[in-house]
Amino acid sequence: MSQPLDNSTNYDIASALKQEGLKLDDYKEICRRLDRPPNRAELGMFGVMWSEHCCYRNSRSLLNGFPTKGPRILVGPGENAGVVDLGEGQRLAFKIESHNHPSAIEPFQGAATGVGGILRDIFTMGARPIALLNSLRFGPLDDKNNISLLQGIVSGIAHYGNCVGVPTVGGEIAFDPSYSGNPLVNAMALGLMETTEIVCSGAKGIGYSVLYVGSTTGRDGMGGASFASSELTKESIDDRPAVQVGDPFLEKGLIEACLEAFKSGDVIAAQDMGAAGLTCSCSEMAAKGNVGIELDLDLVPAREVGMTAYEFLLSESQERMLFVVKPGSEQRLIDSFKRWGLCAGVVGKVLEDKVVRVLQNRQIAAEIPAAALADDTPINKHELLTQPPSEVKDAWSWNESQLPRLSSSGISSLLSNSKKTDVTWNEILLMLLDDPTIASKSWIYQQYDYQVQANTIIPPGGADAAVIRLRSQDDNDYSSRKERGIAAVVDCPNRWAFLDPERGAMAAVAEAARNLSCVGAEPLAVTDNLNFPSPETSKGYWQLASSCKGLAKACIALNTPITGGNVSLYNETRLSDGTLQPIHPTPVVGMVGLIDQLSNVRGQAWLSENDSIWLIGIPLEQLNSDEKRITLGGSSYLERIHGIVSGRPPEIDLTLESLVQSFVRKGISENYINSAHDISDGGLSVALAEACISSGLGASIQLPNSEVRIDRMLFAEGGARILVSISSENLSSWEDFIAETIPVDSGVFAAQKIGKVTLAANLLISQGSSTLIDLSVQKLKTCFNQAIPSRVEFQ
């Protein structure tokens, strides 16, 4: 029999609390819940479970406003991943998660294990991972450190995803000085359910065995969850042991073995060991099942000798899972995991008594009521500003009259460089295409295997969203219907979120849905990743609260419930002068959509010569400065050309978004539309250039004569706008379709013919008799494709 609890408290409370990232009030609360002081191992368990990473102590009250239910939502927030019903017996699990802090100090392994972790969230539910996406942020590429972070993180993602055999089909990347030293790595995974029942994490069955499967437990990744919940400093490099080391080869076996085990029906509950390792999986499984769990550390496969209970409990060694299994099935399951070269063994049992009891050397090393760890976790209360901070209000006061004079040939001067005068529109467009945030990301996505599994319909770079066919990997029946697909996208306009966190968050949702609509997919649901600076400053908390409000509003309006996600706070770097550099608020939206007919998928490239080019959304003539839904404020043009991050980003009109998007989806499903591309960073001219670059065809565009500033016409952003091309034989039925669908003078939106696709590979934009832009597609392409390689490849 085990000996009573080791309740020694011979540790220095103040330094232990600091190490665990806990406050004195937390300690008092722990003592109250336990009715005694915790021992050191128990304190460590509370430290990780009560970190922002595990319990959302700063953000929980803000997340309550999210819409989480809908007819298609099978599993919402709280489980390992969200699950949506796709109809026809298919269900999709998906989730996004960050690995920002680990990637900042150990880019390769930090990013690799970020991928491994999100994959486990998916297959723990009984779903086979079918696609990966990622959202990345870096500081500018003129700094060697940022280049090496980019190289390390991209190869880490490639290493893990490529080896494990899940295609990385899409993503987004942006560069801004605020991310120097604190890059963001958000990985999203999608999986197709292969089991009849969704595998959940609540333990059941008193006396049933707890089975440990996967890799061994070592000292790597100690306390990663608490480390992820504090700011980065120069000394953070010393925390490198808190970064785990991933083994995608083991994970590949773990996927196969777990799916086999789940299909056998022998597994009652499953929980992966991610943040906070054994502590988190035991307490979550116990608390959710309203039971207890006993864990004998002497039975846990260890990769090192002499590990203390504290180290076992807080280790974040990768590729490990915990199951509760049916009595009698233990040996069968163990054999099946061993076949894949994995560890497997019974390490404990389910208890009626609702405690997490940890044994080591026949002594109770820790014993905590499961609810004390996992339920009613502390909330940090913050005062919410009633007004935007003054620097934000100042930025909003910027207006276009502060820009230099312009003419049809260009702009008289640049605010960023007084020596440069009379800059042509051609030069400006090329400068925008050379902006790494806008430019081609092929240097990055070619390092990812985006084709494995033989379902990738639209590879990265081909359209506004990635598209994969829905086909089970077990299904070899070629004759059955396999015409349905899933579209997925990640998005976040961080510059807008910085200038206006609510509008930025709304825009992230709106653009993600617009991207899905452009390929012809019906948006279904969202997973969100809130990357923010410290919530402990009034501005930081205001940014977080405003973004959450924006996300909630937009997800409600666009009918895309949030099924879960991740919160990453304290993304800031302490600079050498002692000041803190916070990141731009970055509420990343991952969205999935359903495609009923894969033959109806559209790319962004023009298809054929003489197709007419149309602009859907707010028409160009309406772009006077009273129109707040389209603006140069917060635009790429303003930042890249004039060196200003200011102004107020566009107002997000969700009714307009919804109408424009459903109009385009309908136009696609009825086969009028040949290509569709949303207008995003860099405005109309960049969107046109991208459609030319993807197709190799040219375009001839005639802008309406108007009083509107030319740079506003060419480069302003916002307005739910989509570029489509229509073949000439469809033109009259398309015009009928417009007349039927958009009421005349609806005042909401219009479809406006602006030009045509040309065989001559030139982008020509004119207004009246003046030529504004005239560039060869080859020139556009070279500039667009070389922007990133020319900055990062070893010279």
Place this chain on the structure above:
Amino acid sequence: MSIGVVVFPGSNCDRDVQWATQGCLGLSTRYLWHESRDLSGLDAVVLPGGFSYGDYLRCGAIARFAPVLESLVDFVDQGGRVLGICNGFQVLTEMGLLPGVLTRNRGLHFLCQTVDLTVASSRTSWFRGFDKGDVLTLPIAHGEGRYQCSEETLRRLEDEDSIALRYSQNPNGSVADIAGVTNSAGNVLGLMPHPERACDPLLGGIDGQIILKALLG
């Protein structure tokens, strides 16, 4: 007539090969677990892409000792057809069934692209219907696909007409643009491009069909 697809624990294109051969082309296909030595009833064996046993040491260096491959040498001697795709090609060179080695790409990055290839030999029946000089379009996805061999081996390959495929635009620094080679008997083909990813019309090109159909003659 049946095809066996070897499954190492780290194979990740095994299912894609089966989808292509069985699903798209209707060729009878079964999996061969790496610990099994039973190749009975098979006319062809595919070593698929992936990372065999993790490949942390050197691609294919551990896989060459796999039980399933012990039987493969006899199988080849008896004229059985063997196709090594990507990691499978690496394993075949490690086993010595094909000459040369595959090292890290010239650019040191993993590379996923769709590339043009020219058929460099019409000696074997792997490219039936294609003439020397014809162009195929196939996807590649590898980090270690740079084919290297001694000058002497290269001369021998050329003399016996065993260079099967060459890249039109060399993506990885391979010697003499080599993308695939056969053994002198012609029944073993190793190539870095993935023919199984170019069999399904819904995904794009179908130039890979010819190579997989050749598995069963």
